[in-house]
Amino acid sequence: MSSFSDRLAQLVEKRGTPVLVGLDPRWERLPQDFIRDIESGDPVAQAIAVQRFCHGVIDVVAPLVAAVKPQLAFFEQLGPAGMQALADVIRYAHQQGLLVILDGKRNDIGSTAAGYADAYLGATSAWGGDALTVSPYLGEDSLQPFVDVAVQRDAGIFVLVKTSNPGGGDFQDLVADGETVYRRVAHRVEALAAKTASDCGYGAVGAVVGATYPEQLAELRKLMPHAWLLVPGFGAQGAAAADVVDAFDEKGLGAVINASRSIIFAHNRPEFRDRFRHDQWQQAVELATREMIEQLS
Amino acid sequence: MSSFSDRLAQLVEKRGTPVLVGLDPRWERLPQDFIRDIESGDPVAQAIAVQRFCHGVIDVVAPLVAAVKPQLAFFEQLGPAGMQALADVIRYAHQQGLLVILDGKRNDIGSTAAGYADAYLGATSAWGGDALTVSPYLGEDSLQPFVDVAVQRDAGIFVLVKTSNPGGGDFQDLVADGETVYRRVAHRVEALAAKTASDCGYGAVGAVVGATYPEQLAELRKLMPHAWLLVPGFGAQGAAAADVVDAFDEKGLGAVINASRSIIFAHNRPEFRDRFRHDQWQQAVELATREMIEQLS
Numbered sequence: 001m002s003s004f005s006d007r008l009a010q011l012v013e014k015r016g017t018p019v020l021v022g023l024d025p026r027w028e029r030l031p032q033d034f035i036r037d038i039e040s041g042d043p044v045a046q047a048i049a050v051q052r053f054c055h056g057v058i059d060v061v062a063p064l065v066a067a068v069k070p071q072l073a074f075f076e077q078l079g080p081a082g083m084q085a086l087a088d089v090i091r092y093a094h095q096q097g098l099l100v101i102l103d104g105k106r107n108d109i110g111s112t113a114a115g116y117a118d119a120y121l122g123a124t125s126a127w128g129g130d131a132l133t134v135s136p137y138l139g140e141d142s143l144q145p146f147v148d149v150a151v152q153r154d155a156g157i158f159v160l161v162k163t164s165n166p167g168g169g170d171f172q173d174l175v176a177d178g179e180t181v182y183r184r185v186a187h188r189v190e191a192l193a194a195k196t197a198s199d200c201g202y203g204a205v206g207a208v209v210g211a212t213y214p215e216q217l218a219e220l221r222k223l224m225p226h227a228w229l230l231v232p233g234f235g236a237q238g239a240a241a242a243d244v245v246d247a248f249d250e251k252g253l254g255a256v257i258n259a260s261r262s263i264i265f266a267h268n269r270p271e272f273r274d275r276f277r278h279d280q281w282q283q284a285v286e287l288a289t290r291e292m293i294e295q296l297s
Numbered sequence: 298m299s300s301f302s303d304r305l306a307q308l309v310e311k312r313g314t315p316v317l318v319g320l321d322p323r324w325e326r327l328p329q330d331f332i333r334d335i336e337s338g339d340p341v342a343q344a345i346a347v348q349r350f351c352h353g354v355i356d357v358v359a360p361l362v363a364a365v366k367p368q369l370a371f372f373e374q375l376g377p378a379g380m381q382a383l384a385d386v387i388r389y390a391h392q393q394g395l396l397v398i399l400d401g402k403r404n405d406i407g408s409t410a411a412g413y414a415d416a417y418l419g420a421t422s423a424w425g426g427d428a429l430t431v432s433p434y435l436g437e438d439s440l441q442p443f444v445d446v447a448v449q450r451d452a453g454i455f456v457l458v459k460t461s462n463p464g465g466g467d468f469q470d471l472v473a474d475g476e477t478v479y480r481r482v483a484h485r486v487e488a489l490a491a492k493t494a495s496d497c498g499y500g501a502v503g504a505v506v507g508a509t510y511p512e513q514l515a516e517l518r519k520l521m522p523h524a525w526l527l528v529p530g531f532g533a534q535g536a537a538a539a540d541v542v543d544a545f546d547e548k549g550l551g552a553v554i555n556a557s558r559s560i561i562f563a564h565n566r567p568e569f570r571d572r573f574r575h576d577q578w579q580q581a582v583e584l585a586t587r588e589m590i591e592q593l594s
Contacts, residue, residue, distance in 0.1 A: 079423025126376025
């Protein structure tokens with residue numbers, strides 16, 4: 001198997017788009033078809049409904065994009081049955097040819113970090129993601145076990161550098177010795193990315209950089225020439241195509257742009273609500289995906 | 298029900314010790330009795346072995362301490378069956394009168410943070426912890442959903458402030474405008490703790506502060522008078538009783554001191570190995586717990 005980084009580069013080029021579809025199956029927003037199972041209060045029925053919904057999204061987006069990004073919180077919210085559904089959704093996405101980036105923002109100190117890396121990327125992982133998002137607050141020695149497992153397993157990690165939320169700056173934007181905390185994190189990420197770079201020029205370690213801060217996105221693209229950028233914040237969070245143009249290298253590679261709600265819950269968007277019946281939610285997903293691909297092309 | 302903070306204060310006073318037992322059931326270190334299930338490679342058998350082991354630890358420590366702290370990574374490592382085992386371990390700990398602090402170091406932006414809070418502390422949570430550890434890198438707006446759920450549910454959160462690992466200082470110790478990042482986080486934690494303070498004087502929001510940095514522990518105790526401190530790093534990570542003395546207020550309250558490996562895997566400690574047969578591992582757990590209680594008394 002080739003490295004995660006090369007596989008991502010190949011699939012992004014093959015599909016001709018950097019769009020990444022976030023699977024955030026908030027149970028309270030699922031289309032009407034799923035309501036009965038959700039309202040049953042039975043966690044197994046709820047988890048199966050979420051699983052069916054994710055399959056439905058995957059069926060639509062698999063021919064169009066390179067990867068999906070399940071948000072672990074919404075599977076954990078459904079308990080152990082939700083975690084079983086997550087395993088099934090990952091398997092199904094792989095069968096349909098998609099890469100799977102697990103959004104779990106995990107971390108802990110050394111040997112516990114190794115436990116998380118093993119849980120989500122390891123050889124005997126029940127989930128077996130292609131990549132995992134990781135939080136940097138505990139420092140570089142907490143990142144290393146994830147890097148080790150990622151390299152062994154041809155997987156990847158994306159370290160939070162600059163997040164897309166309004167409060168993201170509270171600690172990330174603090175300036176120490178003339179440099180922001182997020183730049184300090186970025187330097188470490190770049191070092192790890194350069195050390196693990198494969199054929200495509202990017203490494204096993206990437207960075208999460210919000211689309212809602214276009215200037216920092218440009219700054220961070222330059223600062224981390226070997227790091228894939230995972231860019232959330234497009235769509236429902238307000239960022240548009242012009243905001244993410246600087247995330248890419250001169251070949252148009254090096255970044256994947258995530259949208260979650262605006263794609264998977266497209267049937268709820270005001271401009272789509274009158275165009276699609278509730279049982280046509282997959283058509284709304286397809287149109288939203290195609291529109292985003294068009295906007296970013 | 299009274300607040301998490303008051304329940305913790307009452308139980309710490311009743312047991313007469315701030316010892317917190319960390320449940321880090323690394324499968325490769327379980328006593329010999331469990332090896333066959335672990336080596337079976339069957340995830341359900343492995344998860345049941347971990348569950349049985351945790352029950353065995355709980356049976357010993359429940360009369361002695363106020364709370365246990367399951368480390369989620371080691372349950373997630375066993376897949377959905379491990380997450381089911383976690384639910385069972387939490388239920389059993391509650392039955393035995395223990396409080397349960399879930400060590401998951403979760404976080405994400407706003408509405409996803411709400412998903413995590415709901416998953417581990419919410420009304421329909423499959424796990425239903427009394428408290429959850431949370432990472433601060435995403436800023437204060439990412440903490441608020443956890444605070445909201447914690448207050449609604451008489452639960453608590455512990456925010457990472459200063460961690461016990463060697464690399465903890467990489468970003469936490471950076472100095473911005475004359476103040477370290479960890480102090481900046483501490484100010485936010487104190488504000489949230491003061492706002493949610495209950496009868497015992499402490500709030501629903503506490504802080505994780507490593508025992509391996511005694512000076513910062515003293516500094517942070519003063520800086521966060523309304524925050525419970527969860528202090529890891531005792532025992533296997535090298536800190537001793539003298540290192541944590543400043544974690545407490547003048548009444549001897551306000552902190553819980555965690556040990557994991559040195560208690561639950563006491564049968565592997567060189568000084569215990571000759572005293573207990575492998576089937577006497579629970580006696581080793583008991584002696585290690587009593588020794589730590591004595592050291593901290």
